[in-house]
Amino acid sequence: MKTSVFYNVKNLVVEETPIPEVPVDKILIQIDTCAICTWEQRVYTGVKKVEFPFIGGHEIAGEITRVGATVKGDWKQGDKVVFGTNLACGHCYYCRVGEEQNCLYFDHSQQQPGLPYKGMGGLSEYLIVDPENIFTYQNVQPEEASLTEPLSCVLHSVETADVHFGDYVLVIGAGIMGMLHLQLAQKRGGIVIVSDPNEERLKLAKHLGAACVINPEKENLTKKVLAETENLGAQIIFNTTPIASLIPSLLESLSNTGTMILYSSYYPDNPVELKFDHIHKTGQKIMGTANSNKRDFIRAARLISRGIIDVKPFITKIYPLSQIQEAFQQAVTTDAFRIVVDFKQERSE
Incomplete structure (x- = not known):
């Protein structure tokens, strides 16, 4: 699979990495689009300090490709989903009372399972996710659905x-x-x-x-x-x-x-x-206020899916993954709202 990796400030490389193996209790999604958040823009410009190499990306829309054998629920291959990042620990007091947006150990630099480097992982073609962190969407294009995460916040x-x-x-x-x-x-x-x-x-x-x-x-x-x-x-x-x-x-x-x-x-x-x-x-x-929780995500996905909130005016331009450097450059140097990276364009060619 193709993965975009930060190797330094303003230095992004698209490279081939193995498709992750799917644990029995997880789901593999194929990412269709990933919008470039201000957080990743600050990594690109060096304002936000991270340990390189780093795989950014957390405003994600994709499709389920594999479901682990012990996953409960009615998840199935082909479901269109958005991903609510799993950066909260899930175990501290705030996570346990449903306030995971204020997790004591919220960590943008976790290493996602199956990926070679630390980071949120949305700028890779596939991602292993917990079933509890994905939410279905309908009726809209993936580039619109990828703005579910900012809307949830x-x-x-x-x-x-x-x-x-x-x-x-x-x-x-x-x-x-x-x-x-x-x-x-x-x-x-x-x-x-x-x-x-x-x-x-x-x-x-x-x-x-x-x-x-x-x-x-x-x-x-x-x-x-x-x-x-x-x-x-x-x-x-x-x-x-x-x-x-x-x-x-x-x-x-x-x-x-x-x-x-x-x-x-x-x-x-x-x-x-x-x-x-x-x-x-x-x-x-x-x-x-910072971040969002599962309750926010479910409702944000519905608002976009049902057209209650129209996010199309905020999608300034869509780039294929091969032009990731140009995408980030436009995101940080123009009055763009959201630049979106599209994995589908070159996957279907």
Whole structure:
């Protein structure tokens, strides 16, 4: 099988590796598509430090090719599935109470069974998976289904914030994660404002139903938010950017008793100054969210399969595996939403 391996920063090599043998209690999936997440982009640019060689990829859609002899359930060859990464340990307190997204031992650098190097493994043509970590999808193309993983993380974020009907919601950043927050918050009845300096993305946000869009380089964000929210501020703010320095000023746009969700990872993770008496007096909450769990994954797959959430606008370009270097280069140097690697193109030739 073909596997794309990071050998160093900006150094990806497609090489032949053996198809893994399938343990009796596991399933072998043939990967059709793998979207390039920001996490892998940071490995590519060297911002995220990993031990090389490394096999990235975790936004995965594929098809079952073999089912181990003792696997329970009605899994069968040919089932179309998405893969919920098995990076949680499965045994700590948080895993056992259904909060595996906050596993004490969450590890992006586990070595997947049957693969020659550490990493999440989605940029290989085949992957051995636990039955409990795959979820069926229908009606959409694999490149759409591969965005189930990011949608599941956003679903977890929006539910953590507990958006209610009529809430004013401010989304900072109009990348793919910001746009998915926009769509899910709307589905829960939120009145959504989107802020981003990219005018083209603001146009798309408006097209997708944003009540208001703000370019913070041209308008005062706080004044505009207050003007759009009856001078109260947003009840919910989702910061989908990796910029920690924004957080103190965003509190000025947050309502009393409001909640700010820190969705993104922060690079660099530098300290920022907060006025804690302000938080004390306003009753504001700052919460973090990361990853997703099985419950999130099942529902994200349904939302995409049934067309409740349309992810097609966020698929910027699809590359065959042989052009993996070009795919990553475009992912990190353009305003792309998601670049998708397609294993099927050259497999069928």
